[in-house]
Amino acid sequence: MTETLSLTAAAVKFTCGMTPAALTGEHLRLARRCVLDGLAVALGGSQQPGMAPLGRYILSLGGVADARPMGAAGHRLPAHLAALWTGTAGHAMDWDDTQLAEGPGRPYGLLMHPTMPPLAAAMALTDMVARETGKPVDGARFLTAFATGFEVGCKIAEAINPDHYMRGFHTSGTIGAFAATATACRMLDLDEETTARAIGIAASCSAGIRANFGTMTKPFHVGRAAENGVTAALLARQGFSANTEALDGKWGYLTIAGPGGDPALVVEKFGAPFTMVSPGVSIKPYPSGVLTHPSMDAMALLMAEEGIAAQDIESVGLYAGSNVLGPIRYRIAKTELEGKFSFAFLLAAIALRNRCGKEEFTDDFVSSDACQAMQHRIETHFSEEIEAMGWDRIRSRVEIVTKDGRKVARWANEAYRGSPHNPLSDEELQGKFADNAAGLLTPEQQQKVFDLVWSLETAPDAGALVELTNWGALDGVGA
The missing domain is CATH 1.10.4100.10 (2-methylcitrate dehydratase PrpD)
Structure with missing residues (x-):
């Protein structure tokens, strides 16, 4: 034996x-x-x-x-x-x-x-x-x-x-x-x-x-x-x-x-x-915790699908379980280092610039009036429904309320970009480089x-x- x-x-x-x-x-x-x-x-x-x-x-x-x-x-x-x-x-x-x-x-x-x-x-x-x-x-x-x-x-x-x-x-x-x-x-x-x-x-x-x-x-x-x-x-x-x-x-x-x-x-x-x-x-x-990426993509897709611009947004709600919300600790980011762990900043960057790369992760952008104002319109919410689905995937839902009263929502794709289920192409990887x-x-x-x-x-x-x-x-x- x-x-x-x-x-x-x-x-x-x-x-x-x-x-x-x-x-x-x-x-x-x-x-x-x-x-x-x-x-x-x-x-x-x-x-x-x-x-x-x-x-x-x-x-x-x-x-x-x-x-x-x-x-x-x-x-x-x-x-x-x-x-x-x-x-x-x-x-x-x-x-x-x-x-x-x-x-x-x-x-x-x-x-x-x-x-x-x-x-x-x-x-x-x-x-x-x-x-x-x-x-x-x-x-x-x-x-x-x-x-x-x-x-x-x-x-x-x-x-x-x-x-x-x-x-x-x-x-x-x-x-x-x-x-x-x-x-x-x-x-x-x-x-x-x-x-x-x-x-x-x-x-x-x-x-x-x-x-x-x-x-x-x-x-x-x-x-x-x-x-x-x-x-x-x-x-x-x-x-x-x-x-x-x-x-x-x-x-x-x-x-x-x-x-x-x-x-x-x-x-x-x-x-x-x-x-x-x-x-x-x-x-x-994106240069932030992987737990945030599906939600960021969902925000971008929802805005594109519904024809929503940054100036149209009244509020944003991000719903997720404790596995996603727990490590993302900053309610409002004041610096780019805090921004990596702030859903308010990450979704604000997507809303304002439709991207979130090296240029967005600067103290100047994070602390700008436009970014700070957008962050204050974004809230995270613990979801019992999503928590009950388990931690075997990164799950979340994004809801946007517009200034004209519309309310639209989108579930994040569990096969998020960059994952083995939806990998970046070699060309996208070279673009990241x-x-x-x-x-x-x-x-x-x-x-x-x-x-x-x-x-x-x-x-x-x-x-x-x-x-x-x-x-x-x-x-x-x-x-």
Whole structure:
């Protein structure tokens, strides 16, 4: 009889056994898309207000010049600090992708942002590995390491009790550390014992609380996850000790941070199937929490179908269950960071501009008289009817009352744009990249990024990803 592996052992075995041969077909196609999306949102996020003080802090530390941070390739930093920068930039606009839930009792769309922690870790270690080995890291090695961390993070997020998030932990910061650790271990080609120690180290670094949503610290959670993963792998490689079953047992991570979980849901499923493929990943059309996207699309469609303009709106009601309303905490947004968690702002942006992208997520637009006035016309309402339908999908209904007395309503599409059931096309994904890269990269530079990513598994040097996305400097001053 085969003994069932612990969660830690299953994660370690998968991490060390992952090879480029596992990246085929749909898995390979989706991995490329996730990388392109991650590059896009990190580019756009690198301009956000929180990045300049973070950059000044990083530059003040000095250290070994091992790695180029994304968007600022003129700098060389210690690898863990490059990961911190890139990971924070990638989550700065809350536009990075979202893991879908599969296990029982898991709220749909509320597990983690799976791409940025492993992507930032892989990018940060590309230069170091190239220097140590004397040859570039090829695209196949890079993609394999990225996909490894993506899968490990998703499976641990699926295993932990969903109360982990409901109690206030930010899963992208906590579980993201394990994703980044697995990627770093794969990039460094660590053995099973060393990888197990790295996961143990990461278990004591994992952090992030939802109290900081709506502030610069929320994206810092993801940057710190990437930093922690790189640090854990490098410490383990130096012989630093840690519990090699740190996810499991009475004092293990699942028990302490869940509390509890169900490793049996995933221990036999690492890579079988890959979470990236099934149940899949949502690539966001809007830079806000995925729970808001169906309602935003419903608002836009309702206005178009009924011929309603912003000046026609008397009031808007958004009806949803607690899984949707709970995390969206700001009644009226005063800043763009608060706007990511404010239905009033998100629906106001759609009403006023029929879009909600990088240009709308500015403090000037959020605080403008027109936006503030529209926000005060929008209310959210808890719906017992929708709550009773369950949390297996993101459900909501939008109602608009016009100034001439009309009342119209529309249910949000459960197969919302960006979900695996209604994915963005490659052209739409490239459009999202262009939106994020506007003013930073020329169309010709953007096309070079597309050409590289769409054939990344055959690229001789993955470090070109950093070079091709270079635009400025860590302190906000052009390099």
